[in-house]
Amino acid sequence: MTRKEKGQLIEELTGKFTENPHFYLADGSGMTVAETNAFRQLVFERGLEYKVVKNSLIQKALENQEEDYSAMFGSLKGFSGILFSPEVGNAPAKVIKEFHKKNDTEKPLLKAAAIDTDVYVGAEHLTPLSELKSKKDMLGDIVGLLQSPAKNVISALQSGGHTVSGLVKALEERAQ
Missing domain, CATH: 3.30.70.1730 (Ribosomal protein L10, N-terminal RNA-binding domain)
Structure with a gap:
């Protein structure tokens, strides 16, 4: 060469x-x-x-x-x-x-x-x-972790939606 x-x-x-x-x-x-x-x-x-x-x-x-x-x-x-x-x-x-x-x-x-x-x-x-882990995998994990608390709150509110609304109405009536 x-x-x-x-x-x-x-x-x-x-x-x-x-x-x-x-x-x-x-x-x-x-x-x-x-x-x-x-x-x-x-x-x-x-x-x-x-x-x-x-x-x-x-x-x-x-x-x-x-x-x-x-x-x-x-x-x-x-x-x-x-x-x-x-x-x-x-x-x-x-x-x-x-x-x-x-x-x-x-x-x-x-x-x-x-x-x-x-x-x-x-x-x-x-x-x-x-x-x-690749950069793409790490970003996916981070996004999943960030979304997790919001998903938990939303599902808790949706599962007991009637209970929460009843509780809010009761508190409202008590205040009046």
Whole structure:
């Protein structure tokens, strides 16, 4: 690969990291060709993108970012694949866990993950990352919690509507 081609690839990767606030670094070394193809297919089906790139090029592209991703540099050793997720931060973790379960394997391993500007390094973060709620899910939960008290008051008033109106009339008559 020529210096010019490397420069173009670094620019492309820099753009990918900028466009995708959520990305994971995974180690797929030791996977067979069939396993790799199955993993790529699963990634594609889930609407994610998977790219295998040299570690030095990944590091240079990360250095071009406004955010500080230097904590990830230590995990840029050996085989590195990048999973890009444009919208949902936990989608790559879910794909990796699903692949592990379907194929009864521990590969690919999570090396590091960046969700918005937070960096997680190490395979021990895979389960917690896969259980994260998306922004859409969190907003739905918040709206549901906010609506709950109002719904309870309305249902209480509707269920005892006759009793409440009778009570109000009795209080009104007593006041006169």
